[in-house]
Amino acid sequence: MTTTLANRRGLLIILSSPSGAGKSTLARRLMAWDETLQFSVSATTRDPRPGEVDGKDYIFASQAQFREWVKDNEMLEHAHVFGNSYGSPRAPVQAAIEAGRDVLFDIDWQGAQQIRGSSLRDHTLSIFLLPPSIAELHRRLVDRGQDTPATIAKRMKKSWDEISHWEAYEYVLINDDLDQTEERLKTIIRAERLQRSQQPGLADHVRRLQTEFEDLS
Template sequence: MERQTSRTPAPRKGLLLILSSPSGAGKSTLARMLMEWDPTIRFSVSATTRAPRPGEVDGREYFFRSRADFQQMVETGDMLEHAEVFGNFYGSPKGPVEAAMAEGRDTLFDIDWQGGQQIRNSALGRDVVSIFVLPPSIAELERRLRGRAQDSDEVIAGRMAKSQSEISHWAEYDYVLVNRELDQTFTALRTILEAERLRRDRQPALTEIVRGLNQEFEAR
């Protein structure tokens, strides 16, 4: 796998990269590969109201917040997206994302379609690039889930049932990749990110460069 070489990036605002897929389609593996390729990419750490488990560190696995603090962040617009899962709230704090954007760093979100929809509708929505990863077939999706050897038949059946609903939202994303072969899919994912970084509206230095070129014309 090709690794990004060190360089001084052109000044730009960071973007928000949303990666979604049904469980087993390869989303988490692709996210890991992307951050290995470019270590400057920041992975979005979620906030939660559940208690820390042994070994978990605040700010690493999650930002652990009280229910009152979490709700206040939602009310003040400091949460890009949030949802209640099994009695606890989970969400993406806006502050760390805005700080990364100001530094020219991209933030990667490994979230479902509902969280992605909330972020696209947020104040930072214009800086979102959303990608949905599809399996090549339902049979292959189930094979990959069973290949993990981590879940019971009951859990796998639940994931398979949920996958149909998740896949139904594929058309809401900017890009859709069919993960037939992991390295090829990663190459496509990397190409999307490189192209989005080069969009004219993400390169604020271009205005000054063009101004300088025009000054050269006038000086001739």
């Protein structure tokens, strides 16, 4: 699918969930569904994992560089998680929105809260993904094989903190079936793209209709 970018503003699409609830997988599916979607590449101070590419998966930076970006207001949102800093660079997001491109964020509730409190809040769509059960959440973390048992324990402990903020989101989906959840996400995005605030040309169109109406009088 390809979406026409003409005559609309871009959306900031936020996907949040506890680790293991499926947000990264669903984010990849949405990117495959619509090639115009732009993924917000986060900056982080953590070390790269095997196979991760700087500038594609993450922008890897030192703590000193990250602090400088925050100080200079170059981060749209930022947070400290598991001993490392994460954040979304502001400039590429602003450019995409102005060009009518949607930007997809895979971030936690802290980042979502900061973006919804920013100057771009009117163009933000926030979606939270819940796991079908805590047991299933733990199984997914174990099966993906990315973390040590100690890290999995930390992620499980943090999961309830993430889940407790579900009411702060506009949409909440239980991800018990990836295919169904993907379709629901597409439905939400299609509808939000048609919101009045996302169509800057509507006011001009109504004025033209008014002129035509008056000319008939």
